[in-house]
């Protein structure tokens with residue numbers, strides 16, 4: 144891992160893909176951890192998502208607003224317990240808009256996109272032990288609106304690639320606690336994944352063992 148000697152700076156990783164280190168203050172990280180704990184208690188529990196070919200994801204996931212299962216969104220968690228997922232709270236819409244403004248807000252078009260942003264689903268991923276995520280596109284949404292990704296807890300390697308395939312060229316970015324990563328525009332359908340998490344790197348004051356990642360998205364689905 145890189146040293147903490149120099150502050151990490153906002154970086155445009157690819158057109159439309161922006162990394163803002165340390166965007167979420169510690170107090171709000173703790174609030175978000177609590178919110179994730181609540182969502183993981185139900186109505187739908189955290190689960191290892193089953194893939195159509197029989198594989199099981201090492202990450203554990205719970206969804207808010209709409210439930211994602213490979214490869215569609217539904218209101219009920221039909222591959223888990225059939226329950227309707229928790230509603231998408233207004234404060235999370237607001238957090239998504241603030242995040243977009245944080246990443247894109249240095250020009251008028253970016254500020255307009257932030258105001259118009261209306262995320263209606265969040266995938267909450269929990270990485271413990273050796274959990275990782277293979278290269279994939281987020282492409283089950285019918286909206287081209289950006290994906291807002293917030294990381295809390297252990298640092299990971301986030302691999303951000305290209306729209307053509309899983310391979311190179313890609314850029315490996317370390318995502319630490321509080322980091323924001325937004326991918327939209329020309330990067331909206333870029334392949335990305337998490338090849339490695341560094342266990343035990345979270346600040347103990349956070350009260351979380353492992354890594355949480357929230358991705359906020361617009362499904363583009365009606366009501």
Ligand SMILES: O=C(O)CCC(=O)C(=O)O
Nearest residue numbers: 266268281301337356358
């Ligand atoms: O954990 C991450 O940083 C990425 C999560 C992700 O790509 C996803 O949920 O689709």
Ligand SMILES: [Fe+2]
Nearest residue numbers: 279280281335
């Ligand atoms: Fe993804």
